[in-house]
Amino acid sequence: MADKLRTQQQLESLQNKYIGTGHADTTKHEWTSNIARDSYASYQGHPPLLHYMSIGMGVPTERVRMMCMEKMVLPVGPAPVVED
C-alpha cells in the first residue's frame, strides 16, 4: 500500500513540475490542448519559423507571436460537457 502511495505522490509531483504529464483520466480535450499549446510555444521559440509564418500571412512577426500566444489560452475550443 505504501508503495502505491509513493507512486501516487511521485506522479503528482511530476504532474506539478511538468505540464502535460498525463494521468489515467486524461481526456482527449486535455491531451489535444496540451499538444496545441506545445506547438504554439514552439512556433514562437524558433525565430525562423515565426518569420516564415509572418511572411506567409503578410503581417509582422510580433503580430504572429501575439496570435500564437492568444491561441494558447484555449487552443482547441472549450472542453466538452462532462456527463455524469
Next chain:
Amino acid sequence: MANIQQTQAFYSLTLESSSAPTAAVTCNAIPGLKNQDQQIFEARGQRLYLHRIIESEGRTEVKVSTVVEQDAFGIIRGVTAFRIPGTPTDQLIVSSDSGRLTMLNYDHAKNSFKRVHLETFGKSGVRRTVPGQYLASDPRGRCCMLASAEKNKVVYIVNRNSEGAIMISSPHEANQWASLCFAVCALDTGWEHPIFAALEVNYTDSEGDPSGDMYEQREKLLVYYTVDLGLNHVVRSWSDSVDYTANMIFGVPGGQDGPSGVIVCCEDRIYYRHDKSNPLCIPIPRRRGPTEDPNRKRCIISHCLHLSKARHEFFFLVQTEDGDVFKLNLEMGEDAQGRKTAQPERMTLKYYETFPIAKQMLLIRKGYIYIAAENGNSKLYHVNDLAEDPEVEPENNFSSDDVSADPAADYTPTYFQPRGLTFTSLAHDVASQHPLMRTKVDNLTGEDAPQIYAIQGTGNRSVFKTIRHGLETQEIVSSPLGNVPFDNLWSLRHRSSDEFHSYLLLSSSYGDKTIVLSIGDEVETAEDTTFLTNRATVTAQQMGDATLVQVHARGVHSILESGAINEWPAPAHRTIVAASANSRQLLLGLSSSELAFFFMGDDGVLNQLEEMPEMSGKVTALSVGATPRGQQQAKFAVVGCDDCTIRVLSIELDSPLEPKSVQALSAIPTSIEVVSQVDPASGTAVSYVHIGLQSGLYLRALIDEVTGELGEVRTKFLGARATRLFPVDVAEQEAVLACSSRPWLGYNHPQSGLHTLTPLVIAGGQQELEAARPFASEHLKGLCAIQGQNLLIFGIPSIEGRLSREEVGLRYTPRGMARHPWAPVWYVVQSEGNALSQATKQGLLPSSSTTAAAAAADGDGTAMDEDSADPEELEKHLGLSRAPGHWASCIQAIDPIDRKAATSTVELEDNEAALCVAVVAFESRNWEVYLAVGTGQHLRPGVVGTTGAEPKGFVHIYKLVEEGRGMEFVHKTPFDAPIYAIMPFHGRLAVGVGNELFVYDLGIKALLRKSRGTVVPNMITSLESQGNRIICGDVSESVTYVVYKPKHNRMIGFVDDTIQRWTTATTMVDYETVAGGDKFGNLWVVRCPEQASKESDEEGIGGYIVNERSYLNGAPYRLELRSHFFTQDIPMSVQRTALVAGGQEVLFWAGLQGTLGMLAPFVSREDVEFFGQLESQMRAEDAPLAGRDHLMYRGYYVPVKGVIDGDLCERFLRLGVDQKRKIAAEVEREVREIERKVQEMRTRVAF
C-alpha cells in the same frame, strides 16, 4: 565501434551566415571607449555579433562595422546587456535553447566573447515551460529575469565581490500554474528593490468551462514581481487587469529620472500603468489617406528609450506595425509650488518618422537610430532633430487629455499623414539577405564562376538580386588609352619620403613603348621627363632617396635626383627579361639565364655585383621583397625559371645570390611577388612568396626567415589566364592583387584574420585587368589598373564582406522565379497578403489619376515630373496600403544583365495571388515557350474557419514575346485549390492541385487535362522530375516518388518516407536521390531502395509495381535516409551545382533568414574519418558558447547523419596555439596540416 560511414558523407559549410536579427541591444562592452560610443550586441540566427559605429572625420561617412562575430551553435532567443555597479564594462546576457543563462564579456585582447557564467535552469530545447522566451534585466544591473511562454519564471541576482569577480546567485523561481506570459520587462525603481513586470493570462477557468463564457471573460493581468534583495526571494507583489489586446510592455525610468511604472502597448492604444500612479491612455494615431482603412487598428512592435541621466529627461520611440515611429513623452504633474511631482499627468505622441519594420529599434547616444530590420537591410539613421519643438508639424502632436484610461471606454481615433524622412537621414545600410525566398545558381553572363540569382524581401522593398562572390569596387576614373594594348603600369613617387605618387608609367611590349603620365591635380601626359619612352618597360621603381629607375630590355636607365642620367647597358647579345627592385636592391634576369644584381648606395648610384650566376632554365619571373621597415636590405629573392622551378636566393650583401632552396611547380611561373604580411596567429610580419603560374594557378608559400625554405603552400585556381601578381595596399594592409581571367585580392580578413582570396567585381563591363598598382594622389587613394583599352582608377570601399550584390526592385513579396530557356530573363511571381491590389487602389484614387492624366495632356511636363516621381518614392518609403483579406499580386519579367530592370509587368486582379511559376515549351505547339503561373484566389493563410469565399486556384498561361522580355496573356484555367507547384514535364505541364497531380496540355481556351493521379496525402508543394520519375513534395509528409507510365497514362506513387517532413524545397541529386529542406530547419538526403527503383522502371503497366500492395496506408516502399542535418534556418532552395570555376559540384542551399550554405560531398574515406575525429575533438575542446550540446543541436529533430559540421571544424583556425596542439596530438596530425585541410575543404569547392 569503428567509425566508418557506409554511404556518402557530406561536409556542411555556411558560405554566408544568416542576416536576420533575432534580438539586439546597445551596450558598452569594449573597455576604454567613451560612454557615448555605444556598441550594438546583436543575435542573428545562431551567431552573436558585436558591432561598432565608425564615423569618419566630420561624420561624412558612417558605417556599422563588426568587431567580433561568433557562432554559438544554438538557437539564440534573446540578448540583453547590463552594467553591474562598479564594473568597467557591460555584461552581455544571452538566452538560448540550451536551458542555460549565458553571461558573456568581450575579451579585448583575444577579440572574442568570453563566457563568465553559464547557469543551468532547465531542460535544453525550445519548450513551453522552460524559461528563455523572454529576457529582461534590471536597469541598475542587479538581476535579470528569464521567463517561458507558460508558467515558469526565474530570476538571477548578480553582484560583484571585493576581488572584482562577478557572482551570480542560485535561481529564484516565480512560477504560476496555468498562466501564460505575453511579455516581460524590468521596471526602473531607482535603488529600491528591483521589480519585473509581466503580462499574464490565466487559462484555468477558460479551460474548465464547457460553455465558453469564462473564455469570453478572460483577463490579461499586469503583474509585478518584486525581487527582495534582503530576503533573497521573488514575490508577486501587485497585479491589475489591463486591456486584453496588450502585447508589449516596457519600463519607464524611475528613481530620480522619472515616475517609474510601465508603458503597456495594446492594439490601437498605449497605456501608462503603475501601482502608485493613475493610469493614462492615448490612442495610437492611424494613417490618413484615400487608400487607408480608417478603422484598422495598429499595435506597437518595437520601441526604444532615450534617457538623459544628467538632465533627468527621457522619451520613448515606439514603432507601429506600419513602420511609423512616434515619440512618446510623459509629462509630470506639478504641485502647488510649481515643482514637478512624480505623478505623470499626460502622455503625448508625436509622429516622428517612418522606418522599416524593426525587430529591435536602438537609439545610440552618438545620435543614431539603428533599425535591426525584420525584413531587408538593417539601417542606421542619423538623428538631425529630435522633434522637440511642438511648433514644428503641430498637426502631428497628440495627447492623452480627455482619453479615459478604462479599456472598455470609447475614444475617438486620431489620424495623421505619413511622410518621407524629415528629422533623420540614412547614414548606413547594412547589406542583408533576409528573407531569402528563392535562389538559383546560374551563369547568365558567361563569367568563369556562376552567379547566384535570388529573390528577397517583403512588400515593395523586395528585390531581385544578383549575388556574386567578390568585393565591390568603386570606379573613380576610367579614361581610354587609345588602341595600343598596354600590359603593365607603375606608379612612382618622386622621392621616397613623398606621400603621393608623381608619375605613372604605362608600358606596351606590343608597341615597344612607354608613356609617362604625371599625377597632380589631374593625370595628364608628361612631356618633359627623362624616362625612356621608345622602349617597353620591364619594371620601374623609385630607389634610394630620390632615384628613379626604369628597366627596359636593353638596359637600366636611372635618373638621379640632380637630373643626371645613368645608363647601364645589358651585356652584349643579351636582353633583360625580368626585373624586380625595392628601395635598395635590383635584380635582373637576362635572356641568357643569368642574374644580375645591383645594390644602391647612399649616393643613389647602382653598384653591380660582378658575379652573374646562371639559372637552370630561362628566367621567367623574379622578385625581391620590399625593403623591411628600418632596414637597408631585404633578405631573399625568389626566381622562377621555365623548367617549372622556383629558387630562393639570399640577396644580403654578405652572401649575395647564394641559393637557399628550390621548389618544383606544376607549370611555368609567370609572376612572383615576395610580400611581407602579418601572420594573424602571431601578429608579426612574415615573408610570403606569391606565385602566379601560366596555368592560372596561384600559390602562396611561407619563406622561413632563417633557412629560406618554403613551407605552408596554399594553392588556388583563379582562372583560365596566366596569373600575374601585383602588391598593393588595401585598407591599411599589404595585399596582393592577382590578375587572371578576373582580378583577385589576397588579404587578411579583418574579422576572421585568415588569409582570404576574393575576386574583385568591376562594375559595368570587362572583368579582366591587365595590371594594377597602388595609386595615391592628393585627392584620391585607391588602385590604378589597365582594363583593356582603358586606364581605370578605382577604390575598394570595404574588405569586410565577401559578396557583391546588384538589385532590381520588385513590387510585392516574391514567391517564385523561373528562367527563360535561353534568354537572360527571369520571371518572378509576387504576391502580398493583406495589401490592396493596384486595381483597387486606382479605384480609390480616381481624382489623382485623372488630374495626372489631365496634367500630362496639358503638356505641363516640368511640374508633373516632380509630382509623379515623388509619390512613388514616398510609397516605397511608407509601404503598401494594408487591408485585411486583400491580395496584391503581379508577374514581372526581369532582365538583370542588360537593362537591369523589370521589362514587363502583369498585375493580377480578383484577389488572386501568384504562387509559383514555370517556363514550359509545349510539344503540341511545336515546342513554343510559354510561361505558366499558378495562383490562389481568396487565400487566408493562418486563418482557420469558414468565413468568406473558399480558396481557389488558377493557372495562367502567357506567351513570351520579344526574346522573353514581354508576356502576352493567353488564357487561365480554374482549379478547386490554390496551385503551389507547377513544372514542365515532357512537353506538357505538370500541376499539383491539393493532393492530386495532373498533367495538362495547352488548348485554345484553357488547359486540357491529360492525366491525373492522387499521389500524396495532403498538398503538393514542390515538383521535380527526371525521365518518367516525378518527385512530389508534400506540405507535411516529405516526398513521394511517382512514376508516369506514358503508354497507360497512369501515375503511380511507389516510394514515400517514414518521417513527416514539412517540405519547403527539394532537388533531385541523381535519379535515385533527393535532397531537400523542411520548415523546421532540417536538410536531408533520401534515396530510393534499389528494388523499388528497378520495379518502377519496368516496361508496361502489367509489372509488379502496380499490383504492389500499399504498406501502412502509404506507398509500397519506403525511402532510406542518407543524411540529415539541422541548420536552424529554413532551407528555401536546394540545388546541385558547382560554385567556383573548376570546382566540384556541391549541394548548395539558401535559407529564409539569408543563410547561404552547402553540403560538399567527401571524396575520400580518409577525409571523412579525419574530419569526423576533428569534429568530435572540437566539440570537446571548443564547446558552444551558449552552452548547447553541439551534437544535440545538429540533431535537433532527427539525429545528425552523414554530415560533418564544417563550421565547427573551421573554429579550429581560431583556437589558441595550445588548444590547436592538443587537438592535433589527438588526431595525430600536425597543426599546419589540419589548418591546410580545413581551409582546403572550403576553397576547393566554394568561397
